[in-house]
Amino acid sequence: EALDRIQALEPKLHSFLHVTAERALEQAREVDAKIAAGEEIGMLAGIPIGIKDNMCTKGIPTTCASRILENFVPPYESTVTQKLADADAVMVGKTNLDEFAMGGSTETSAYHLTANPWDLSRVPGGSSGGSAAAVAAEECVVSIGSDTGGSIRQPASFCGVVGMKPTYGLVSRYGLVAFASSLDQIGPFGRSVEDTAILLQAIAGHDPKDSTSLKVEIPNYAASLKPDLKAKGKLRIGIIKETFGEGLDSQVEQAVNKAIEQLQHLGAEIDVVSCPRFRYGLPSYYIIAPCEASANLARYDGVKYGLRAPDADNLLSMYTRTRATGFGAEVKRRIMIGTYALSAGYYDAFYLKAQKVRTLIKEDFENAFQQFDVLVCPTAPSTAFKAAEKTTDPLSMYLVDLMTIPVNLAGLPGLSVPCGFDNNGLPIGLQLISNVLREDQLFQVAYAYE
Ligand code: GLN
Numbered sequence: 001e002a003l004d005r006i007q008a009l010e011p012k013l014h015s016f017l018h019v020t021a022e023r024a025l026e027q028a029r030e031v032d033a034k035i036a037a038g039e040e041i042g043m044l045a046g047i048p049i050g051i052k053d054n055m056c057t058k059g060i061p062t063t064c065a066s067r068i069l070e071n072f073v074p075p076y077e078s079t080v081t082q083k084l085a086d087a088d089a090v091m092v093g094k095t096n097l098d099e100f101a102m103g104g105s106t107e108t109s110a111y112h113l114t115a116n117p118w119d120l121s122r123v124p125g126g127s128s129g130g131s132a133a134a135v136a137a138e139e140c141v142v143s144i145g146s147d148t149g150g151s152i153r154q155p156a157s158f159c160g161v162v163g164m165k166p167t168y169g170l171v172s173r174y175g176l177v178a179f180a181s182s183l184d185q186i187g188p189f190g191r192s193v194e195d196t197a198i199l200l201q202a203i204a205g206h207d208p209k210d211s212t213s214l215k216v217e218i219p220n221y222a223a224s225l226k227p228d229l230k231a232k233g234k235l236r237i238g239i240i241k242e243t244f245g246e247g248l249d250s251q252v253e254q255a256v257n258k259a260i261e262q263l264q265h266l267g268a269e270i271d272v273v274s275c276p277r278f279r280y281g282l283p284s285y286y287i288i289a290p291c292e293a294s295a296n297l298a299r300y301d302g303v304k305y306g307l308r309a310p311d312a313d314n315l316l317s318m319y320t321r322t323r324a325t326g327f328g329a330e331v332k333r334r335i336m337i338g339t340y341a342l343s344a345g346y347y348d349a350f351y352l353k354a355q356k357v358r359t360l361i362k363e364d365f366e367n368a369f370q371q372f373d374v375l376v377c378p379t380a381p382s383t384a385f386k387a388a389e390k391t392t393d394p395l396s397m398y399l400v401d402l403m404t405i406p407v408n409l410a411g412l413p414g415l416s417v418p419c420g421f422d423n424n425g426l427p428i429g430l431q432l433i434s435n436v437l438r439e440d441q442l443f444q445v446a447y448a449y450e
Contacts, residue, residue, distance in 0.1 A: 002048035002092050006139045012120060014112045015134040017053045018061055019093040024048070027090045034088070042088030044202055049084060050134040050143035053094035054101055055186070056175040057081050064177050065109035066099045068326030069306040078175020079207045080144060080186050087202045092140050095130030099328045100297070101151055101179045103127050104400040107391055108330040115387075116158060118426055122384040125155030125400075128189070132159040135189045142199045143189045148179050149285055150380075150404025152187045153416035157379035157429025160418045162196045162446065163189045165404075167437050168411035169214035171200075172207030180292035181212075183285075183408040193417060193447040197221035200439065219440050225447040230267035235445070237263055238273030238372035240433075243403050249382040255420035255428040256378045259449065263376070266448045273372055275364040280357045281406035286398060287341050287354035288409075293331075294338025300326065333394065362410045369435045374445050377403055379416040379429035403431060413439050417446040 003021050010016060031046045051057065054064045056074035063069045077085075084091065098108040106114045106129030114129045116122040117137040124133040128145030132155035135143050145152040147165035156163025164187050171186045178184060188199035201221050207213045229235045239260060244253060264270050302308040302322030309321035327335070341350040368375055380400055390397040407414040412433055419430035430449070434441045 002140055006092060009137055009139055012115060013117060013133055013137055013139070014114050015095055015130040015137065015139055016050065016093040017063060017065065017096050017111055017130070020060055020091055023060070024090050024092045027085070027088075031088050031090070042086060043198065044084065044087040044089035047089050047142065048092045048140040049089045050093055050095045050131055050140040051081055051091055052097050052128050052131050052143070052145045054097060054146060054177045055081055055144065056177070057091070057094065060094065062094065062177070063111070064100045065097045065111055066326065066328065066331065067110045067307060068300045068322070072306040074175075076175065079172035079209060080203045081175070083203050084144075089202070095128070095134055095143060097130055098127035099331050100177070100293070101127040101146055101148055102293070102330050102334055104150070104154060104397050105385075105390065106130060107387065108328055110328050113387060116384045118160060119384065119424070121386055122426070123158070123387050125158030125380070125384060127151040129155045131189050132156055132161055132163065135159070135161045135191060141191075142195050144186060144203070145189055146176055146184055146186050147408065148183045148289060149408050150401035152189065153404050153414055153429065153431060154380050154401060156189060156416040157427065158384040160427030161189055161191055162193050162415065162417050163187065164196055164200065164415040164439070164442065165407065165413060166200060166204065166439055167214070167413045169212050170204050170216070170437070170439070172205075172210040172213050174207055174209040178296040180289040181296065182292060183289060185408070193443055193450050194222055194225060197225065197443045216437060221440055221443050224440055225443060227448060228266045229263070229445065229448050235268045235374065236372045237268045237270050237445070238368055238375045239270065240278065240375050240377040241272050241274045242276065242278045243377035247381050247399070247402070248378060249422070251422040252378050252380070252382060252428050255422075256430055259419040259430045260376060263445065263449060268445070273368045273375065275368055275406070277357070277360045277364045278406050281361055281409055282398065282402055284354040284357040284361070285405045285409060286337070287350050288358065290334040290338035291342050291351050292338070294335045294342065297331070297335055330394070358409045361406050365406070365410045365412060373434065373438070374441055375433040377431050379403060379431040383422045383424070383426035383428055407433055412436060413442055415442045415446055417450055
């Protein structure tokens with residue numbers, strides 16, 4: 001059914017870069033065989049799932065939506081996709097993204113645009129736009145994305161689905177193609193909070209292959225979901241003051257305020273909290289992320305992976321020709337910003353300063369969590385915008401992640417849950433943020449609200 005739906009909708013949506021129909025049917029038959037033989041089946045048995053195309057899948061192309069990885073077929077499997085296969089999930093394909101996950105609309109993909117299922121003339125958000133659109137359009141039941149500065153939560157908000165970024169280190173990054181290693185985190189998309197919680201359960205956990213992976217017990221997230229917040233004693237929810245005001249779409253503001261009222265009815269104690277350094281998140285992120293990206297992307301030299309430009313007469317010209325033709329404009333921009341900010345004389349002024357600001361933002365969150373269990377704000381300042389509306393103005397595109405970026409800088413978990421529609425019928429997202437490793441609280445609040 002999922003494959004039929006994909007075949008019917010892909011000509012309009014383009015959520016996928018590769019549909020892995022044969023492998024999906026093979027996996028599904030294996031599950032059938034297990035059931036027929038009376039064997040135990042995994043927690044995701046037979047569930048069709050989409051995987052963002054920046055996670056390595058053995059024998060299946062992994063392009064990061066970049067020309068430079070056009071011919072790359074990984075010789076190994078990422079930990080997350082291995083865990084999903086072990087849980088008997090059925091991968092239906094690799095989903096579209098902004099090139100190397102750099103962007104907020106999936107428009108920097110070197111291959112094609114993905115449409116927002118609610119309005120085909122609009123973007124699905126990004127960078128995990130393909131994963132969000134595929135779940136929203138029911139091309140698969142759940143999907144996996146990655147979130148460096150908002151790339152799961154913002155497209156979830158634009159496409160009207162649930163998306164969550166776990167605590168940094170909760171999910172292994174082994175086999176996730178690196179963008180900004182200190183910020184990247186893999187997470188789940190679903191049409192319900194419960195589906196999202198179950199999917200996180202399947203992919204979380206310590207992995208010796210990722211040195212930043214946390215050694216912690218994974219709670220049963222789905223088991224503790226309840227219809228209200230009363231049974232838990234008074235849950236304290238803080239509204240982040242700085243996310244309201246100038247730049248916030250008034251219809252988004254209304255929907256978020258209504259959702260907050262609803263949380264109060266459900267039994268939460270609500271008050272306003274100030275995170276005064278929150279607004280420095282965006283400028284520090286756009287130093288730190290490009291710096292890390294410029295180091296990570298140095299590996300695409302025309303030798304080890306994918307594309308090699310022809311007709312080079314020496315090593316240096318092979319590098320430069322390969323990169324000039326293989327990388328798109330946004331990726332080049334990030335490499336240049338990062339290389340500049342890391343160079344001698346500028347390192348202290350830009351990179352070091354940005355890292356100090358990162359610590360201050362973390363402190364704001366720490367202070368807020370002294371008084372509150374969960375923080376709440378809009379996921380994005382607006383609903384989905386029209387395709388091509390922001391592509392000529394990178395700064396306006398960067399502003400889309402104003403409210404999600406601080407969460408990555410602090411390594412915290414964040415979740416976006418749908419909270420209504422604007423007058424154009426476009427979905428609006430509510431962002432919930434909790435303290436480190438309190439994913440359980442995020443799911444509880446989101447579930448009661450949903
Ligand atoms: N839109 C942000 C960027 O372009 C975040 C991307 C992401 O989370 N992968 O860097």
